[in-house]
Amino acid sequence: TIMAGVKEVTNTKSKNIVDVSKILSRGCLMGARGNSGVILSQFFRGLYTEISQIKNGSATIDEFIAALVGGYQMAYRAVMTPVEGTILTVVREAAEAVLRKRNEFKTIEDVMVVYVDEAKKSLENTPELLPVLKQAGVVDSGGAEFIKIIEGMLLALQGEMIPMEEERVVEPGHFAHNIEEAEITFAYCTEFIVKLDEHETFDQENLRNILMNMGDSLVLVQDEDLLKVHIHTNQPGVVITLGQKYGELQTMKVDNMKLQHAGVVESIHNHAHEEKVRVVDFQPVNGERKKEAVIAVCFGDGIKQTFMELGVDYIIDGGQTMNPPTEDFIKAVSAVNADNIIILPNNGNVILTAEQTLDLVEDSNIRVLKTKTIGQGYAAMMVYDTSNEIDDNIEAMSDVVSEVKTGELTYSIRDTEVNGVKIKKDDFIGITGGKIVISDKDRKFAIKALVESILDEDSEILTLFYGKDVTDVEAKEIRDHVQALNEEIEVELISGKQDIYSYIVSVE
Missing domain, CATH: 3.40.50.510 (Phosphotransferase system, mannose-type IIA component)
Structure with a gap:
């Protein structure tokens, strides 16, 4: 989300704070993904709304604090049912803290130091506000990602610029991404942007009332001729078709959250928890x-x-x-x-x-x-x-x-227990049929156990895609192990050069 906004800002020649904040806000809206992404875009829209009133091209300390307050207020207004213990709480409590201390600041940098510090305190308290976070032993991921953004802003004010090529990956093990499937009533996270045919007469409240009956986590945002919709629903096709009645679809994304949030298995899929430009x-x-x-x-x-x-x-x-x-x-x-x-x-x-x-x-x-x-x-x-x-x-x-029967060998990012299998951080874990069947510190032991759990008397061909972290020698050792189990099985080795998964197994 933030990178979409930054990309738009880098394409403008204007250095005016009003112009830049407007472009950043609209860019974030266009690139917003997920509930937290939309909320973040609205935070920046609130900043722009306040900053747009500045006349001389630069903000005073009071005007900057007012913009931070306007940011959290706009973010809250965008969400139908604000939930505390999320990114919303973090942006609100941090802004309220600097507002209380506004007479203590001498520079914008002073404001940001306190703002970042208060945001971190708020983030650490999110498990006390949201039971699902406390149960999982994590903090809110959206709030954590927001702190990374404002820390970057503070570093820029302090003259410490981070080169783009040095991407910082946020480890997901400490943050909330593992909501139990049973807690998900509406399975599909549905997002789209529509370019409105008649934005001046568009009835946002009418659409909001219709969508409220079709799911939850509804966020509906209009920015001039663009309409951004985020909703969790069981009828994604119907929702998108409804949106098309108001104009032309610009972007669209639908995710099955029951698959996304199936415990540690899907956390592993999302181990590199940063938004990169997809190729x-x-x-x-x-x-x-x-x-x-x-x-x-x-x-x-x-x-x-x-x-x-x-x-x-x-x-x-x-x-x-x-x-x-x-x-x-x-x-x-x-x-x-x-x-x-x-x-x-x-x-x-x-x-x-x-x-x-x-x-x-x-x-x-x-x-x-x-x-x-x-x-x-x-x-x-x-x-x-x-x-x-x-x-x-x-x-x-x-x-x-x-x-065909398939399996994957990857690694765990935290201690947990799934279906009776005890897992330690950095263990290699074998997954087949959507279930973890083995967890061990030794990769070769784990892949051998995974393969043995998949093979049966009818198995004829085993294909092993081995990843970037596996040597040719090790892959051949696993092949020899399989053939020692059953010399009639044909084993094919393919250097897949994939990340995350040390091995991907296919058995026919």
Whole structure:
């Protein structure tokens, strides 16, 4: 969210505080992701609203404090039901603290030092305000991320600039991302921006009243001709269609939170907890329209190369979180220029996003094969035949996906216990069928145990994608171990060069 705003600011030549704050606010709104992202964008919008009243181009201490207060007030107004113990509390309590101490400050830097300090105190208290945080032993992630932003602002005031290439990763183990599935009533976090056809007469309250009956965590924000909607709902398609009645969709994102927040397993998926610019791999395509094409979501240079060699026309780089937005799929569909298109999401979180293209693209016959792992996608491509009709390919690929067994070996970011398996921080953990089956400090022991839990008497082929942290020697040792268990099993080693996962296993 903040990087979207910064990007817009760097593209402007103006140094005027009013202009910069307006551009930052609008950029953050356009790039806002998640509830905290929208709230952050509104914090900056509140800052701009107050700063816009400045006449001489620079803010006094009182005007700057008023802007911080306006920021938290705007953020609260954007949320239908403000929840304490979140980023909202952090921005409010920090602003209220500097407001109380306003007569003690001599410089803006003095204000920011206290503001950052009070924000940190507020963050540490969030578990006392929100039971789910206390139960999980964590603080609010949105508030933690906000503190990183204002710490950066303070460093800039102090003349300590951090080069962009030195990205600081926020470890997620201390923050709240692991809400139990049973606590999630509305499964789909749905966000979109609409460019309003008639923004001057748009009835925001009417839409708000309609959406309130369709979910919770509703945030509805209008900035001139842009409307940003964030809601947790069980009817994402209906909500998005409703939004389209008011104008043209600019961006859209839908996430299945029950999959996102399934305890430590999904925390591992989000280990690199920073927003990076997502890279979409554009492959050259012919000007002539193709009969059929395949699009796959992958990560790791070796894995991507393998999928290309198997016949995939276009790779969407899922990044470490494997969570590309719908717009990436729309670009991919346009790039392959085919009558029939098969999409392999290769991650359970991505399936719904991929399926959004079915409603948004009309000139191609698109089929989403619900592959939930890289291993399933790989097995599907092994039976893909370019000479077959799409229905025949879908049938053959679906059959093999239903039969293949897959697993991943990654590492834990905190101590916990899941399904009776005790896990220590930095343990290597083996996951298959969405469940953790092994946790151990020794990577080779853990991968051997994972493979043994997947193999059965019917297993014939085992494919092992090994990651950046695994040597060729170690991978060959695991291959030899498998063949010692059953010499009839064919083992294929592929250097996937993926992060996060030391091994990805596919067994047919």
